[in-house]
Amino acid sequence: MLQFPPSILTSTSTVIDPGDEVVLFDPSYETYEGCIRMAGGIPVYVALEPPHWTLDPDRFINSFTARTKAVILNSPHNPTGKVFTKDELETIAGACCRRDCMAITDEVYEHITYDNIKHISLASLPGMQERTIITSSLSKTFSVTGWRVGWAIAPAFFASAIRNIHIKITDSAPAPFQEAALTALRSPPEYFEKLRREYESKRDYIVHLIAGIGFQIKFKPRGAFFLFAELPENYLLSDVEYVKELIKQAGVVAVPGCGFFHTTLSTEKLSQVGCSYQERYIRFAFCKSSATLAAAAQKLAELSDAMGCVTGGKNA
Template sequence: MEEKLSSFAKSITPSSIQQLSQLAQRCNAINLAEGFPDFPAPSNIKNAAVSAINLDFNQYRHVQEICDFVAKNMKDIHGLDVDPKTDIVICCGQTEAFAAAMFALLNHGDEVIVLDPSYETYESCISMAGGVPTLLVGLWTLKTHESLPHNPTGKVFGIDELDIIAEACHKMDCLAVTDEVYEHITYENERHISLASLPGMLERTIVTSSLSKTYSVTGWRIGWAIAPACIAEAIRNIHTRVTDSAPAPFQVAALAALQSPPQYYKSLREDFISRRDFIIELLTRIGFQVQFKPQGSFFVFAELHKDYEHSDIDFVEELIKQAGVVAVPGCGFFHTKYPPDGYQRRYIRFAFCKSSQTLVAALRKITALLNSSGHLKLFFSDKGPES
């Protein structure tokens, strides 16, 4: 029956992150691959969801109050006036919001500039909507301290970089679509700046975000798009045709999440900083090169030891076999064509949005593979260096 598939369906490959996560489940391995927290969501948010179910909020529903709180947060945090009735669309997670935005904006053959590396979903959504992804290589560089939290590198974009993007949008009459799911997860003195907050960019920017990362509810699938009214209406129409509505009880529970006090976000950042520093110390000690400490998100994009002669995929496979720990090969985030020995095959992404118990268990499994000099045996051939 394969001949019955569309040409586009044949071109889409399985998600490497999802495959690795499923492999972790089958092998009972520790999952540092997929970016979901394995610790509990806040009790008040869970209780709000249970209450909504018990009160029979179980049918198709659009909870307008979510839009009201999202608009309030945009005003309080970024100083932006967004109309909650016309400019905000509730979707099934950020992924659907982004996909619906692509279908709302793209005609066949339209060019979309995407950073390389970037999260794997973007390129597929663009292609599915008929667009042509054009990759911008180099802006992500790990060796600079430029301050949008970025997946997979953890980079936060600073005002100077955002000014360059905004200037290009004005000059070329372009729109920008942002993924701001890590807006509250930034570290030290870094703070997320929404591109929409720059002069003249509110009418040129479609912001997509969700509850998933900030409130540890990646399975709830509550997200939103913020856009000029005519674009928001198109996204809303597409969302309605595809999924009709986001899960009703979780929409109700979102109201509790969006009213979290400032202390919640402060504690969230502090907890993730300690997890980040723990895993960086481990990776550095065993031979990885961590050139750039993540400024946001909850991933470390670590470079393989300089003496490691194989690919990132080879390393991940051996790490699963020998240590029972799953991470993501970096090549899945690079979309340019590259040689087999290119730098795109030299990175591994580790998710540190895990409980202390999970991170300590991973530490024990990995350190069991250290050689006498304290380096990971996987980095060296049988006759390779011990120091």
């Protein structure tokens, strides 16, 4: 039992040598780049295409070079809520097999999917079991983010190396937490289905609330517990400026989307107000009670009125 996200750091450190390239997707959880750079690797970003965050197979395949050593995949995806399709996973798997590359997958949201979509682990595809390191944790499924209890599932050679590196970085997760983890992982299937239904209800609730105050919802999340919404069209503020106002005037915390982006697709993606599309997204988390979400939405509406925003957002 490892700590998380150190399991990602130990996995990248196991696979990557200095100068190796690692392909990952943009936008992405910012920790991945730090783990790659600490191992001496070079991150190579492949932009997902908004508004549905689709993977362009040619763009992905063309990102590989002679120095490519691994791919990092997070599905369900933070921050967008995308769940990679089977076709997209087959594209990733095919490239890994042809190039003899490893895949490191972050599957921490595997039990949180919506609209009858099922999570597919990359390791389940032909040729990928022996070249995939799966990382995950208790944090999201059992609401114990502060425990930092997770694991890595890897081929024997890599598993041994991961253990050797991990023990030198953080030792081990506290024994009581490991015992609790065993109990949690033995939960009946009904627990996971109830969790999924509750989050799906909250997803629908927050989409309705945020769209109602003018945000543009062009993609309804299919997994995880984040809504990646575009600022209303008549807002002249950037994402960072809006979040600062949101904290100062409403006491509500969200995350500016620009922190998840590392590439620019093209100038044609510029918005009508002059900011790049990457500066127009706000990530809202809905892993809260309905009462908390409603209170936050009320404060957002009050701020929206104060800023002169029209209501009636665009739904997916």
